[in-house]
Amino acid sequence: MSKQVRVRFAPSPTGPLHIGGVRTALFNYLFAKKNNGTFILRIEDTDQNRFVEGAENYIVESLNWCGITFDEGPGKNEKFGPYRQSERKHLYKEFADKLIASGHAYYAFDTAEALDLHRKNHEAEGKTFIYNWHNRLKLDNSLSLSAEETKSKLDAGEDYVVRFKSPQDETLHLTDIIRGKITIDTNILDDKVLFKSDGMPTYHLANIVDDHLMEISHVIRGEEWLPSLALHYQLYDAFGWDAPEFAHLPLILKPTGKGKLSKRDGDKLGFPVFPLAYKDHKTEEISRGYREDGYFPEAVVNFLAFLGWNPGTEQEIFSLEELVQAFDLSRVNKAGARFDPDKIKWFNHHYMQEQNNDDLAKQFQMLFPEELKDIDVNYISMVINLIKERATFVTDFWDLGHFFFETPSNLDEKAVKKAWKEDSPDLMKELVTLISSVENYTIENLQTSIKGWITSKEIGFGKVMMPLRLALVGALQGPEVFDIMYLIGKDESVRRIENLINTLS
Numbered sequence: 001m002s003k004q005v006r007v008r009f010a011p012s013p014t015g016p017l018h019i020g021g022v023r024t025a026l027f028n029y030l031f032a033k034k035n036n037g038t039f040i041l042r043i044e045d046t047d048q049n050r051f052v053e054g055a056e057n058y059i060v061e062s063l064n065w066c067g068i069t070f071d072e073g074p075g076k077n078e079k080f081g082p083y084r085q086s087e088r089k090h091l092y093k094e095f096a097d098k099l100i101a102s103g104h105a106y107y108a109f110d111t112a113e114a115l116d117l118h119r120k121n122h123e124a125e126g127k128t129f130i131y132n133w134h135n136r137l138k139l140d141n142s143l144s145l146s147a148e149e150t151k152s153k154l155d156a157g158e159d160y161v162v163r164f165k166s167p168q169d170e171t172l173h174l175t176d177i178i179r180g181k182i183t184i185d186t187n188i189l190d191d192k193v194l195f196k197s198d199g200m201p202t203y204h205l206a207n208i209v210d211d212h213l214m215e216i217s218h219v220i221r222g223e224e225w226l227p228s229l230a231l232h233y234q235l236y237d238a239f240g241w242d243a244p245e246f247a248h249l250p251l252i253l254k255p256t257g258k259g260k261l262s263k264r265d266g267d268k269l270g271f272p273v274f275p276l277a278y279k280d281h282k283t284e285e286i287s288r289g290y291r292e293d294g295y296f297p298e299a300v301v302n303f304l305a306f307l308g309w310n311p312g313t314e315q316e317i318f319s320l321e322e323l324v325q326a327f328d329l330s331r332v333n334k335a336g337a338r339f340d341p342d343k344i345k346w347f348n349h350h351y352m353q354e355q356n357n358d359d360l361a362k363q364f365q366m367l368f369p370e371e372l373k374d375i376d377v378n379y380i381s382m383v384i385n386l387i388k389e390r391a392t393f394v395t396d397f398w399d400l401g402h403f404f405f406e407t408p409s410n411l412d413e414k415a416v417k418k419a420w421k422e423d424s425p426d427l428m429k430e431l432v433t434l435i436s437s438v439e440n441y442t443i444e445n446l447q448t449s450i451k452g453w454i455t456s457k458e459i460g461f462g463k464v465m466m467p468l469r470l471a472l473v474g475a476l477q478g479p480e481v482f483d484i485m486y487l488i489g490k491d492e493s494v495r496r497i498e499n500l501i502n503t504l505s
Contacts, residue, residue, distance in 0.1 A: 299348040424504075
């Protein structure tokens with residue numbers, strides 16, 4: 001790649017960052033790092049009516065949690081700063097004026113009421129109102145007015161917008177890295193608003209100007225921006241600038257595969273659609289986040305990478321560094337990617353097994369402070385080592401291993417029927433004597449003594465091991481019986497067996 005790769009993720013601070021936005025940021029990051037380029041965060045806050053306090057911090061915290069750290073952005077390596085569009089608004093008027101001077105844009109004074117009336121009149125005739133070449137000379141703008149009339153309106157402070165003058169009877173030949181060649185008839189394009197009389201640009205103008213001034217080489221963004229591609233190409237051409245290369249990522253679809261994934265889908269089916277939990281300051285509603293739901297960032301990133309991309313191999317588990325090496329835009333699909341809540345759990349289960357037990361023990365202790373407040377963290381770590389193979393989240397540890405920390409208070413009825421037979425009380429009494437006599441209380445010695453005793457009595461192992469497990473756990477589940485006995489200790493093991501005898505005899 002000949003030119004220096006510079007890509008940007010440019011979210012609007014209008015609320016929480018959707019998981020689709022995280023995927024866009026990730027693909028930009030991977031492409032930049034693969035090509036020794038620069039990953040930029042730019043905050044597109046030109047729409048002040050939708051601005052939400054704290055949303056920018058949420059975006060930055062989300063990216064940092066995922067490990068998708070930006071090289072340039074607000075407060076960091078501001079070589080092309082500022083990186084908030086609201087702080088760059090003094091730039092855009094100059095560029096809007098250039099387009100007007102070159103004949104590529106014009107002032108439009110149409111009121112909202114007048115345009116609404118035009119739309120309703122068109123709808124009544126079964127037509128769609130489009131502001132472009134076929135009617136702009138009949139509307140209230142600097143193309144239909146004389147220079148004197150236009151100047152008079154501007155001097156009087158009348159509200160206006162600056163519209164792009166979309167060409168008539170031309171064919172645009174565009175290229176997208178993911179979608180290939182695209183042909184567009186300019187006659188179907190409307191004259192988009194580029195600049196408003198409040199001194200703020202629309203997304204289209206600010207986006208193009210900023211990308212040019214920040215020397216962006218590749219624009220990697222969601223499929224929803226594909227309809228804007230024609231205008232953006234035309235703006236680059238109107239300014240006489242080289243356009244970056246474009247790549248439009250496929251939509252992330254609902255779990256059913258039909259329609260774009262929304263917050264409503266997550267609420268309905270019980271999974272987050274935001275990286276971090278988010279509190280709406282107006283409604284006080286708290287939306288779930290992957291971090292707070294117990295997902296590891298590595299799992300979220302690995303899962304998101306496969307939404308619309310595949311490495312061309314059977315490998316599914318990738319570290320962030322491995323994703324950087326494997327990532328290629330040519331392997332991004334055009335078709336939408338179905339969001340699978342079970343698959344991200346599968347990834348989380350995998351990354352659970354790779355976590356340090358001591359770290360997990362501290363997290364577990366924080367989540368269950370009352371239950372684990374007097375328990376040594378090293379003991380908790382040893383318990384986790386035995387149960388984490390069956391865990392997907394740290395919160396699973398309590399259900400999987402509560403009997404390591406408290407004597408079972410209830411017995412599973414089905415387990416009792418299966419494990420407790422007529423001769424069980426006598427066998428368990430003998431077992432208590434045997435366990436009490438084991439001097440060097442290790443897993444190996446327990447196993448040797450108990451298995452040897454069962455063999456000598458010429459009875460099935462289940463006649464002893466099932467009621468023993470029932471005594472220790474309260475159910476017929478859990479890790480190896482001898483591991484449980486070793487960790488809870490001789491006295492507690494004996495106490496639990498005696499409790500079982502007293503309860504069921």
